[in-house]
Amino acid sequence: MKLFDPSRFPIFLAIALLGILTVWLITRARRGESFFIRKIAGLEAVEEAVGRATEMGKPILYVPGIDDANNIQTIYSMIILGYVAKMVARYETPLIVPIAKAFVMPLAEETTRQAYLDAGHPDAYNRNNIRYLSDEQFAFAAGVNGIILRERPAANLYMGSFFAESLLLAETGFQTGAIQIAGTANIHQLPFFVVACDYTLIGEEFFAATAYLSREERLVGTLKAIDYVKIVIIVVLVAGTLLASVHVNFLHEFLNLE
């Protein structure tokens, strides 16, 4: 039996490169180096949305997707929830968080409670606003629609992994006149959010949101590492295209492409 599978070497190389860059750039960020992140309109609008809700005396709805706690998007959504909750706590605006998976419930409760604590308003935290609705996709959508229609939040934030229920949620939210900001890496749902929401974070912008909002070193460092790897991918793509066009195949063979 082989010690190492040589056909998977290019993948090993890519992961190693990303890992090394991640650690290096996080270290640089922790040393105080600042990295540029371009403006993302949807994230700039979050504070505006919170302010609007506070002025109108209405709650904010934050939907962290319908996927489980092991999904990367749900993890990112919890980070963004923490940031939003901290902002909301300062204004003492109600924050409603409907949950679709039982395992996400304690994560959301803990994140929100801690955010209120960090903001210096622990008494404003209302556990009843973190509501587990249903594991079933459309039952969850019906439940969230019910919350939107009854409680009329002024701002709806949809951040996480969404599927077919995305348009049901966003369209109902539009009917109530709420400002809506969505972010997901599920690209098949992006068109529905783009049409129905005021701002949409597309794919990677959603992953960048956590670094953008918190400016935490580990998140910013990771974001920059992804940027550098993308440059490498672009170089490989262009080089591969040019080489393949003149029938030079070593890159194609090295990458073990079928």
Place this chain on the structure above:
Amino acid sequence: MLRREVPILLAMIVGWFMVGEFFFPWAEPAGTEVQQMAVIITATGVILGVANVIRINLLKVSRRERDWRYSILLLVGLGVMALLGTILPVVHAAVHGGGWKIGPFNLVGITDGTLFDRLYNRVYVPLSATMYGLLAFYIASAAFRAFRVRTMDATLLAVAAIIVMIGRVPLGEKIWDGIPLLTDWIMNVPQLAAKRAILIGAALGGIATGLKILLGIERNFLGSD
């Protein structure tokens, strides 16, 4: 220390081992064992999920919170399906009973001809399919209301959307032979290029987060810091 450091260490050790198993064939047997453990743990998670659903809804009913009556409906539905699909078959197997029927329906089991299957097909299937079917109407409403060609980008989007919508159905070819070809070109060239780029970006984001968890840098999956 136990609450945070032990889970992080466990995630790192198992995570790195599984990454290694992908590259080192000699680790495959052990990797298979770990995957089987993962299947069992995930299945156990379903039980915890159900227990959580029952706990939360019972609390709702006991405190007469908003919409508590729907919680009763949920618990009754959960109870009936669990009874028919899980509890009764276990009891039936234990007592080695004969046929347990109610009318023409077998009370035991979940396959064709059982009461469970009847409830699934006559209640759950129509409800679920109907909710999904609502999307067609919501799309029409959203398209009428929100699809405004205010900018050049929006105009390009509208034109492409109209060509693809007409080209993907038989009517497109009836209107003009070229529409399906144009649709295929849009789907296989600009659309595919953009999708591929977003896919790569999203995948990199996912890999980076996975790496952060493996390196112990990312701890938010345990709750707040």
Place this chain on the structure above:
Amino acid sequence: MSLTQRIESLDRRWIFLVMLVAMSFPLIVHMKLPVRASPEARGFYENIEKLQAGDVVYLASDYDPGGKAELDPMLLAVLDRLFQKNVKIVGATLWPAGSPLLERAYKAEAPKYNKVYGVDYVHLGFKEGKENVMVQLGKSIREVFPVDYYGTPLDSLPLMHSGLNGKPIDKLNDTKLLVNISIGYPGTKEWVQQVRSRFNLPMISGCAAVSAPEYFPYVQSGQLSGLLGGLAGAAEYEEMIDRPGWGVTGMAAQSLAHVTIVLLIVLGNFVYFWNRRQGVSRP
């Protein structure tokens, strides 16, 4: 309020009504339209046609009742063709509510060709675990599914011993083709990532129309050998195997629905720009 202003602020229930009429009319009058196969659907068709009698395929039926309208026609057409070609099927699902749908599909198609359960097709049922199960199936089907949907041990099913030269069917590579019909997660993307890349098993997929564009990169790279997208995809496949079903029937309704949406977009823009010109448009 002028007519255009009234149209611009139309209650969305009128739009729902228009859509309902547009979709119902073709079904009521039994309108039929000819269907053209896309290159992706053709790839799906050709990969099934390449199969020989006695070959075994793994059928991953990963959807629940929400996806029934789009994917049931696909599944029924695929089963029909596989049974017609005397291809044997090992089927399972990774969606908790998916097992009864696969069972119903088997029961609808198998009797037409006198197919016998356990000999010609098998229903393994559901297993929780998503990607873990996919990888495990690549190593040992029996470890994941020791018994089938009906509680019968796999070893007592003749089909599970009908591999090459009578060898047991114990992992995905013992089958000739992975046929995936799915609507979300876990689904096509996960099968491509975990199984296609790892075990190099040819794979074709049927998926919801909204997901199909996401999988075009996989078709172009050859990771997916064929793709059916939504009800249109089902119609294309039914047309190619000359078995008109709900896919073909639904095409007239879908055509009219698409045209209606296009007209609504045009109307919505017309009234918006008209009212803006008059200085009375909504923002």
